[in-house]
Amino acid sequence: MRTHSIIPRPVTEYDLRLLRIFVSVVDHGGFAAAEGALGITRSTISVHMTNLETRMNLKLCLRGRSGFSLTEEGQAVYRAVIQLFDSLNDFSLLVGTLGKELSGELVILCADQLDEKKQLKLAQTIEIVHQAAPNLHIVLDGDAISNIEKLLLKDKAHIGIFPDYQPIEGLDYQPLSSEPIYLCCSHRHPFFHKVDHQISEQDLAQASTIHPGVDIHKDGKEQLRKLNLNARSYQFDMRKTMILSGQYLGYMPQSYIQQELNAGILRIIQPSILTYQFDLSLVTKKRPRETRKLALLQKAFKTAFDLPA
Known part of the structure; x- marks a missing residue:
């Protein structure tokens, strides 16, 4: 008869550390592949994984000549841990929005290469944002449309710049x-x-x-x-x-x-x-979590690109 998991309630910092190692091992496809990302040896990773399995009283993964794979229980734990870490990140984002000074990341993603004129207007947008909220860590990057849509819906990005020929539910599109x-x-x-x-x-x-x-x-x-x-x-x-x-x-x-x-x-x-x-459109989530950051960003875009109010 299986005994209960010995992981305490609430979960300790040590448990979170073991779970982060577990996620890294899964994401990299095995102990050896995770060595570089974690900065620890394969044998140390093995010890941590054994400790995690012991504390949970679950067999999470199989490793051997056939390679690395998750058990059914390991797959369930992996999904739950991802949700847990997402919740922790969401908490950090929420706290970051409550202070008087905006801080944390402000993510702008663009699917298309911009011509010189649009680049200068985007540069002006960033200037306005930085002067208004110098503590913000601005992230400006390019990505595929499908990835930008997913990141916007998950509140992992604040605004996207891409064509709106295939609008999807949950996003707002403003002509740019x-x-x-x-x-x-x-x-x-x-x-x-x-x-x-x-x-x-x-x-x-x-x-x-x-x-x-x-x-x-x-x-x-x-x-x-x-x-x-x-x-x-x-x-x-x-x-x-x-x-x-x-x-x-x-x-x-x-x-x-x-x-x-x-x-x-x-x-x-x-x-x-x-x-x-x-x-091209400015694309945002209809009900974003970080409304103050988005409001600042939208105001800056309107000023730089001379958009209608």
């Missing part, structure tokens, strides 16, 4: 910018030296073209449907590189390629027809 996007080719492509009327629909349907890899504006969707989509690239700088190879057509905003247009190494094809709008 809108500009036309055009089909382009490089000077190495056969279309470069043809005038627009010499490039037929059949020519376009046969030419290798880059798909952005995400859902886009309905007009753009209709245009892409008629093209030979045999490559994929979302980020504009990477897409421009593929276009410059001379092997592909691809859609680009003019603001991102003006230098190449001026240099005569890129051209726009049939701009009155092969174009659609590229819209």
